[in-house]
Amino acid sequence: MxxxxxxxxxxxxxxxxxxxxxxxxxxxxxxxxxxxxxxxxxxxxxxxxxxxxxxxxxxxxxxxxxxxxxxxxxxxxxxxxxxxxxxxxxxxxxxxxxxxxxxxxxxxxxxxxxxxxxxxxxxxxxxxxxxxxxxxxxxxxxxxxxxxxxxxxxxxxxPQINLASDAAAVATAAADLTTTIALSGDLAASATLAGDLTTGIALQGAATAAAAAAAYFSVVLDGAIQAQASASADLSTGIALSGNAAGIATLSGNLTTQIPLAGDSASVATAAAGLSTQIAPAGAMSSVASASASLTTSIRLAGSLAASAAASADLSVGRVFIPPASQRIYLAEITCYDPTLPGIRTLRYSSGADGYDNGGILYEPLIQQPATLRREIPTDVVGGHVSASYGALTLVNASGQLKALRDYYFGGYELTLKVGEAGAPYASFTTRLKATVETASFEPNRVAIRLRGREETLKTPLQTLSYGGTNVLPDGLDGTPDDQKGKQRPLGFGRLAAITPPCVNTSLQIYEISTSAFDDIVNVFDGGTFLTRGTEYTSLSAFKSSTVGAGGYNIYKAGPTYIKLEREPFRTLAVCAAEKWDYTQISAAGILKRILQSLGYTAADWVEQDFLDLDAANAGSLGILVGDGETIAGVLDRICISVGAWWGFDNLNRFRVRRFDGPAGNPVATITDEHIQEFGPVGPVQRPLWEVTVQGDWNYAVQPNANLTGQAQEQPARAQWWDKASRDQVISVPSVKANRPLAEKTTLTSYQNGISQCLAEGTRRRARFDDCHDPIAVTLGAPDAWMDLIDLGSEVVLVSDQCGYPAGRAKVVVMTQPDFQRNRLDLILWG
Missing domain, CATH: 2.60.120 (Jelly Rolls)
Incomplete structure (x- = not known):
């Protein structure tokens, strides 16, 4: 067109x-x-x-x-x-x-x-x-x-074929010429002969990886019908293959030419039509297995052919263009706020030269560089969040056609990037990237749409509630200006072994356990000695006015969760509490999901299978008390580090979490030398571990032995537990140190409750680095499907002589960076 x-x-x-x-x-x-x-x-x-x-x-x-x-x-x-x-x-x-x-x-x-x-x-x-x-x-x-x-x-x-004809000494003659050229199979030339035809087809250079090629051109016929005494039919076809023609199944070119010579050709003895055509596909033709040409030409002369000297027609071909069999394009949809509406506007752009028309919704062809996303998971013994960096989507603005965008508000709105074939239905396009827009930056001759990760929204405090100090004693649960005003209110998840809650009403001796509801208050201690459980209330007003028995405590747990003491503690107050008894709710996966839900996330914002897989790998309970000013991301880090997992957002802006393990025998793709364009080593590498200490079962109410009551001091094991912030488990394998002199020892922090869980997790993580691991960076000329199939944590098999794995090696993808413009995929493989 x-x-x-x-x-x-x-x-x-x-x-x-x-x-x-x-x-x-x-x-x-x-x-x-x-x-x-x-x-x-x-x-x-x-x-x-x-x-x-x-x-x-x-x-x-x-x-x-x-x-x-x-x-x-x-x-x-x-x-x-x-x-x-x-x-x-x-x-x-x-x-x-x-x-x-x-x-x-x-x-x-x-x-x-x-x-x-x-x-x-x-x-x-x-x-x-x-x-x-x-x-x-x-x-x-x-x-x-x-x-x-x-x-x-x-x-x-x-364009169509136009015939300008000057009839001298005759009326007119008509000829219909149809020519079809198909390249397939072995080199061969066939023809049916009618009329004067000369065709030359020269295949030059290379046509890389083309399944089919078609020729479109404009043809103008001009010339004069001259005197000629005889009629003849000659056919000459020349096909020349040059360059590299090896490896592609077929290459075909279709040529259709119609030449109408209309009218009555009175007094014409004979007529002849001459056609000369040259088609030259330029470029590289690497990977062609075979080529052939078959040519069929038919010429019909209509009218009266008597007593005239001759008739002839000349064909000149101006331009021949062979387009690619298909063209992949990207569509960008960018939401923003337009104050002139006022309201939300969606901007639409495409790559390629012609733009894209989605049923009258036009995408201007202004994309210079599609956006990119690089994500890498931590491969050390710890775990935590994925590091992510975005490359901007850039738009051509050479003529200033995007100047109106300067007045739009982009920050916090969304970019969606889709990929598909030019001319294909919109429904066939695949969403390749969703990201949050940071800003639109105007640069010389272009506009850069700069992006930010969704994790940026998680760098704010998880607990946003604090005490106002508004108590008018003996009333109130908000502290006074002299004790709690401005301090963060407690928030806990899971099973908390021992915490010291703040006193929110000194007159009534009421203490706040958490701003959320809890399933139970298990035990309350004063200087390590058990207090007596009293009455549990469902009415907050009844709870506040209740009488507590001697040496005891009453409970309100509908949310917020409080206890009320009979008197002020003699020594350190400590509470053991269970936020949930359902262990599926207080596992790492369970707490992660509930935090996301509290932020307004729904099932569309995560991959449900991730939580199922993490629970299958480690379903032990955790105890998390949110620290002063601690961010959401910080809490998610602590949860994931406890079980050796990583978290982040994928290319569709969905929350992802997976435990970092070695290859398990479930590869999604096999990478060979045919795919690899570049490769190289990656460092530094986590050294083997001969000893791991896991700090777990945390005590948030540490108190020295001298602070304990006499009753508590009489129980040495319990007295020792009160004196430490955690119960440490040591996993030691001296033979690893003996065989691998650079082996290290490390200390891990886990918020799992049971020491048996901590021991099992420490054993797993120490052994993860026993084998010889060889991280390698590879750049792939990847099949398009791999852009969606290969993701962080995916397992692949690397079969490569040049990389040193002729027999193949299973590896885990720990970094991915697609290059949408060049259809390349950068990976770091571990294992």
Whole structure:
């Protein structure tokens, strides 16, 4: 398909075919020179522009028309009243108007499309006529000034064959010529002979990885019918293959030419038609297995052939273009806030040269570089969050067509990037990336849409509640200005072995365990000695006014959770509490999901299988007390580190969590030397571990032995536990140190409750680095499906002589960075 334009109008008038306000200075709408045609916007006449000066070749098939109006308004509510095409000076019936407000700064609006004929049938002459054009009118709720700077039109068409013939000494002769050239199988040439035909096909250079190629061209026949005494039919076909032709199954070229010689050729003895065609596919033709040409030509001469000397026709081929079999393009959809609406606007752009038309929703071809995302998981013995970095999506702005974006608000809105084949239905496009927009940065000749990870929203405190110090004793649960004012309120998850809660009412001796509801208060200690469990209340007012038995405590746990003591503690107060008894709720996976839900996340924001897999790997309970000012990300880190897992967001902005393990025998792809473009080592590497100490079963109410009551001191094991913040488990394998002198020892922090869980987790993580691990970075010329199939934590098999794995090695993907523009995939493989 060819294009003409965009061409600007040479004439514009206010057309009273539509009743309304008259346009002033309508001629100013001819060119984009900031000279405006204006009208009061509350119902206008047509502003009709014509004289676009097109020269579409005769016989061309008109495929579509795009009209662009450059316009603005002095305020809101100005909208399209009518947007129509003009044919032969008459305004058409099809209306393309939209309901969005005109902007208050100059901007083009596009109507129609590459396959939109505006409800009309067209010839080249219709388009070339001075009376061809476009019309627009406005309407508004309030009286504003509507201003039009320019209008331009682009026409999409397919060239056809035109015959100009000068008949000398005869009337006319007619010949229909159809030529089909198909390359397939082995090299061979076949033909049926009729008429004069000379065809040369030269395959030069290389055509890389093409399944099929098709030729499109424009043909003009001119010449004269001259005297000739005899008729002959000669066929000569030459096919020359040069370059590299090895490895592709088929390469085909289809050529169809129609030459009509119409009329009556009286007094003609004979007639002949001559055709000369050369098709040269340029570029690389590596990987072609075989090629062949078969040619069939038929010529029919119509009319009376008597007493004339001769007839002949000459064919000249101007340009031959062989497009690729398919073209992959990217579509970007960017939401932002437009204060001129006011409201949310979606901006749409595409890569490629022609843009994309989704049923009249146009994507301008302005993408210079699609956005990228690099993600890497920690491969040390600890775990935690994924490191992520985004590359900006850049848009071409050489002519300043994106200047209106300067006034839009982008921060916090979303970018969606899709990939598919040009011309394919929108539903077939795959979402390749979703990300949060940071800002739109205007640079020389381009606009960079800069992105940020969703994890940035998690760098805020998880507990946002603090004490106001508003108690008027003996009333209140908010502390006083002298004790709790400004301090963070407690928040806990899981089973808390021992915490010291703050006193929120010193008169009533009420202590807050957590701002959330708890399933139970298991035990309360004063200096290590058990206090007596009293009454549990479901009414907060009844709880506050209750009487506590001697040496005991009462409970309110509906949320927030409180205890009330009979008297002020003699020594350190410590509480053992269970936020949930259901262990599926207080495992690492369970607490992670519940925190996300408290932030407003839903099942669409994570991958459910991740939580199921993590529970299957480690379902032990945790105890997490949120620290002062601790961020959401910090809490998620502590949870994941406890079980050797990592967390982050994937390319679709979904929360992901997985335990870091070695290959398990479930590869999603096999990578070979055929895919590898570059490779190299990665360092530093986690050294083997000969000893691991796991700190677990945390005590948040540490107190020395001297602080304990006599009763508690009489139990040495318990007294020793009160004196330490954690119960440490040591996993030691001296033989590893003996065999591998650089082996290390390390200490891990885990918030798991049971010491048996800590021991098992420490044993697993120490053994994870026993084998010889060789991280390697590879750059792949990847099949498109791998962009979605291979993700962080995926297992692959690397079979590569050049990388030193001729027999293959199973590895885990610990870094992924797709290059969407060049269809490459950068990976770091571990294992």
């Amino acid at each position: 060819a294009t003409a334009g965009p061409n600007y109008a040479s004439t514009a008038v206010s057309d009273s075919a539509l009743a309304g306000n008259v346009w002033s200075n309508p001629g100013n709408a001819g060119a984009g020179d900031d000279s405006y045609s204006t009208a009061y916007s509350n119902g206008t006449q047509y502003l009709k522009a014509t004289g676009f000066g097109f020269s579409i070749p005769t016989g061309a098939v008109i495929e579509g028309i795009v009209v662009e109006w450059e316009r603005k308004a002095s305020g809101s509510t100005v909208k399209d009243k009518a947007v129509r095409i003009v044919k032969a000076g008459t305004v058409g019936a099809t209306d393309k108007s939209v309901t969005t407000d005109w902007p208050t700064t100059d901007a083009f609006a596009s109507y129609g499309g590459s396959s939109d004929l505006w409800g009309e049938t067209w010839t080249a002459a219709d388009i070339n006529a001075a009376s061809f054009g476009a019309a627009i009118a406005t309407n508004s709720t309030f009286v504003r000034t509507a201003s039009v700077d320019a209008v331009r039109i682009t026409v999409y068409y397919t």
